[in-house]
Amino acid sequence: MTLTETVEEGMFQTENPIHELNRMLVRYDLTPNQSKVYLFLSKIGIKTASEISKALKIPRTETYHLLSTLQQKGIIFSVFGKPTKFNAVGLDESLEILLNNERNRISELEAGKESLIKLWNIIPKYGEDDEESQDNKFQSLQGRNSILVKLEQMIKESKENILVLGTDADFKRFYFTEFTELLDKTKSELKILTDHKADMPNIFENIEAKKVKKIEDKSREDFCFIIKDDSEVIFFISNNKVKDMLAVWTDSKAFVTTLRSLFSLMWKKSHHLNETDAESLLGSEITYEHRLREIEQEKMILSYLQDNFKILEKGEKKK
Amino acid sequence: MSKTDKTKQKEEMKSLEILIIDDNEQITKMLTTFLELKDHKCTVANDGKEGLSLIKKSRHDVILLDLAMPEFDGYSVIKDLEENNALKNHKIIVFTASTITQEELDELVKRGVTSYILKPIDIDVLLSKLVETANQ
Numbered sequence: 001m002t003l004t005e006t007v008e009e010g011m012f013q014t015e016n017p018i019h020e021l022n023r024m025l026v027r028y029d030l031t032p033n034q035s036k037v038y039l040f041l042s043k044i045g046i047k048t049a050s051e052i053s054k055a056l057k058i059p060r061t062e063t064y065h066l067l068s069t070l071q072q073k074g075i076i077f078s079v080f081g082k083p084t085k086f087n088a089v090g091l092d093e094s095l096e097i098l099l100n101n102e103r104n105r106i107s108e109l110e111a112g113k114e115s116l117i118k119l120w121n122i123i124p125k126y127g128e129d130d131e132e133s134q135d136n137k138f139q140s141l142q143g144r145n146s147i148l149v150k151l152e153q154m155i156k157e158s159k160e161n162i163l164v165l166g167t168d169a170d171f172k173r174f175y176f177t178e179f180t181e182l183l184d185k186t187k188s189e190l191k192i193l194t195d196h197k198a199d200m201p202n203i204f205e206n207i208e209a210k211k212v213k214k215i216e217d218k219s220r221e222d223f224c225f226i227i228k229d230d231s232e233v234i235f236f237i238s239n240n241k242v243k244d245m246l247a248v249w250t251d252s253k254a255f256v257t258t259l260r261s262l263f264s265l266m267w268k269k270s271h272h273l274n275e276t277d278a279e280s281l282l283g284s285e286i287t288y289e290h291r292l293r294e295i296e297q298e299k300m301i302l303s304y305l306q307d308n309f310k311i312l313e314k315g316e317k318k319k
Numbered sequence: 320m321s322k323t324d325k326t327k328q329k330e331e332m333k334s335l336e337i338l339i340i341d342d343n344e345q346i347t348k349m350l351t352t353f354l355e356l357k358d359h360k361c362t363v364a365n366d367g368k369e370g371l372s373l374i375k376k377s378r379h380d381v382i383l384l385d386l387a388m389p390e391f392d393g394y395s396v397i398k399d400l401e402e403n404n405a406l407k408n409h410k411i412i413v414f415t416a417s418t419i420t421q422e423e424l425d426e427l428v429k430r431g432v433t434s435y436i437l438k439p440i441d442i443d444v445l446l447s448k449l450v451e452t453a454n455q
Contacts, residue, residue, distance in 0.1 A: 267390075287418065289418060290387060290416045290417055290418065291416075293416035293437075293438045293439055294343055294346065294416045294438060296438070296439035297346060297416065297438040297439040297440070298343070298345045298346055298349065299439075300439050300440070300441065300442055301346065301349040301350060301353055301442055302349055304353060304442045304443075305349060305352060305353060305356075308356065
């Protein structure tokens with residue numbers, strides 16, 4: 001084995017940034033082997049299929065297949081000659097190409113959605129609708145994407161209120177998604193209970209301050225759920241890793257009501273992010289001056305009532 | 320006593336159905352005691368949401384509405400009624416201790432609120448205002 005071969009092989013066998021890149025590229029709709037081949041060509045430069053196969057220890061037939069797919073995707077190209085050699089398009093350009101491919105795929109899927117639904121509606125439905133609607137439905141959601149799709153659907157469909165409870169760490173998994181943008185745009189009444197500090201960057205920083213409160217009770221930090229219109233809830237069971245995120249969606253009235261009550265209690269006990277201790281004692285939007293006027297009003301009614309009772313008492317004594 | 324004076328007196332004597340929406344429980348309790356002493360009937364809501372549901376559920380001769388309440392405040396009550404074209408169907412007196420400008424108060428009246436009272440107010444004046452508004 002030559003020195004170059006040792007280096008080439010080592011790139012994909014020891015722990016190095018290539019592994020991380022490999023994992024990341026898989027998210028751009030590449031298989032692990034496609035990603036390996038692409039990164040190999042990007043770093044090493046022009047190579048024949050046979051050289052690639054040998055360096056990456058991928059069977060030659062599969063290597064040809066991988067090269068053909070990558071060429072179709074537009075991120076590698078062949079150099080004419082005998083034997084044919086291959087080279088990769090730069091990473092920047094490749095990512096843009098892969099993103100465009102995904103965008104086009106989504107546009108095609110969107111275009112096909114209507115005809116798919118039309119076709120579906122042609123088929124008559126068998127089974128009892130009523131029975132299904134009365135049941136408490138539970139849906140298990142695994143992985144960030146499936147949870148995110150459900151969350152976005154809930155927020156978009158909400159007409160009354162959205163209640164969000166969880167730590168900043170819980171929601172950090174939704175950075176760079178539409179989640180917070182949708183929350184920000186919702187016309188429903190929004191309430192967020194979280195643990196973040198007002199002076200630290202956080203996922204809810206664009207949300208109006210009066211809609212966000214701090215979780216005061218440390219023991220509640222394990223909870224994370226989102227309630228829509230008092231009728232549906234998603235609660236998280238495992239939050240450890242993006243890939244392993246597990247949540248349950250349900251429209252069970254018992255579940256929703258219980259979590260709703262818990263949320264209301266905690267909301268009542270908590271105060272807004274920028275609130276000072278004094279404001280917290282007096283009530284968030286109520287100023288000191290406001291409170292004084294209220295006390296003055298209380299005094300006025302009380303003094304009237306005391307005077308009247310005195311008169312009543314005197315009258316009774318006279319009798 | 321003229322006929323007009325008699326009618327006026329009768330109106331003033333009439334027992335009113337008053338809805339008080341205020342998060343200050345001291346005020347609502349004492350005000351209820353005072354108004355009941357004057358033979359009026361009071362219903363109390365200590366937050367805007369409950370108040371709105373009571374407004375929608377039953378008829379009241381006059382509604383005393385605080386503006387600054389946690390969560391669902393008096394403005395939200397007004398907005399909801401306005402959106403349902405129901406604001407002008409009720410006699411609402413805004414009863415507030417908030418720092419609010421005359422322009423803002425006029426704007427509320429323009430939108431359909433019947434009148435306003437700024438806290439603190441003499442309790443007899445408050446009562447006359449309630450009776451006057453209910454009989455408008």
